[in-house]
Amino acid sequence: MSEQVLSLAESLRDRARATLGQRNLVLVGLMGVGKSSIGRPLAQELGIPFVDTDVEIERVSRMTITELFAAYGELEFRALETRVLKRLLEGAPRVVSTGGGAFINASTRQHIKSGSLSVWLKADLDVLWNRVNKHDERPLLKTENPKQTLENLMNARYPIYEEADLTVLSRNVGKDIMVKEILAAIVEGKTAEGRMP
Numbered sequence: 001m002s003e004q005v006l007s008l009a010e011s012l013r014d015r016a017r018a019t020l021g022q023r024n025l026v027l028v029g030l031m032g033v034g035k036s037s038i039g040r041p042l043a044q045e046l047g048i049p050f051v052d053t054d055v056e057i058e059r060v061s062r063m064t065i066t067e068l069f070a071a072y073g074e075l076e077f078r079a080l081e082t083r084v085l086k087r088l089l090e091g092a093p094r095v096v097s098t099g100g101g102a103f104i105n106a107s108t109r110q111h112i113k114s115g116s117l118s119v120w121l122k123a124d125l126d127v128l129w130n131r132v133n134k135h136d137e138r139p140l141l142k143t144e145n146p147k148q149t150l151e152n153l154m155n156a157r158y159p160i161y162e163e164a165d166l167t168v169l170s171r172n173v174g175k176d177i178m179v180k181e182i183l184a185a186i187v188e189g190k191t192a193e194g195r196m197p
């Protein structure tokens with residue numbers, strides 16, 4: 001990389017870091033959109049810690065998400081998710097990758113909105129489906145027609161994810177490109193559609 005390109009990348013990172021300040025950067029969006037896999041390199045680039053609510057839930061409960069759903073049901077899982085996320089948000093500034101349903105809970109959403117910068121990673125159905133159908137560990141998709149279920153979730157949830165401060169389109173491009181686009185969105189303060197948050 002030339003020195004000029006390197007210094008442009010550094011400047012984008014530094015400006016994004018300054019815009020974030022002491023707030024958390026919270027990634028929200030549907031299953032498979034890339035919250036977990038983009039969150040870690042994004043945190044590394046910003047020089048702040050990374051946490052993932054699903055991973056933390058599994059750590060504290062010593063159960064997998066699938067086991068939690070099976071043993072206690074979705075409602076109990078949501079209650080645990082809310083508690084875990086509220087605690088994780090206390091460690092700002094961090095990059096926090098959430099589970100797909102976390103932002104949908106009104107109380108959790110309010111909590112995120114009160115002291116974090118939220119980014120909705122958005123993707124179309126085929127991108128998501130091609131990613132999630134390779135693994136079958138997501139309990140909400142254990143239905144007769146999981147692609148239809150995913151589409152129903154999109155229809156129900158997209159108007160709510162839209163409340164996030166920023167929107168970035170997730171596509172099948174390198175993770176470094178996704179990281180750069182998120183940094184640019186933070187600096188520009190614009191949604192993918194060019195609307196100011």
Ligand SMILES: Nc1ncnc2c1ncn2[C@@H]1O[C@H](COP(=O)(O)OP(=O)(O)OP(=O)(O)O)[C@@H](O)[C@H]1O
Nearest residue numbers: 030031032033034035036037099100131171172173
């Ligand atoms: N930009 C990308 N290009 C190609 N593949 C990607 C991209 N982002 C994520 N993936 C792949 O998609 C899959 C799902 O990603 P990931 O687990 O990060 O999603 P998630 O949003 O955390 O989902 P969940 O809500 O279920 O935790 C992974 O296999 C990951 O490698």
Ligand SMILES: O=C(O)C1=C[C@@H](O)[C@@H](O)[C@H](O)C1
Nearest residue numbers: 031054065099100101138139
């Ligand atoms: O979209 C959802 O509701 C979920 C997404 C995953 O991250 C997990 O939190 C769990 O499988 C539920």
Ligand SMILES: [Mg+2]
Nearest residue numbers: 035036054098
């Ligand atoms: Mg994840």
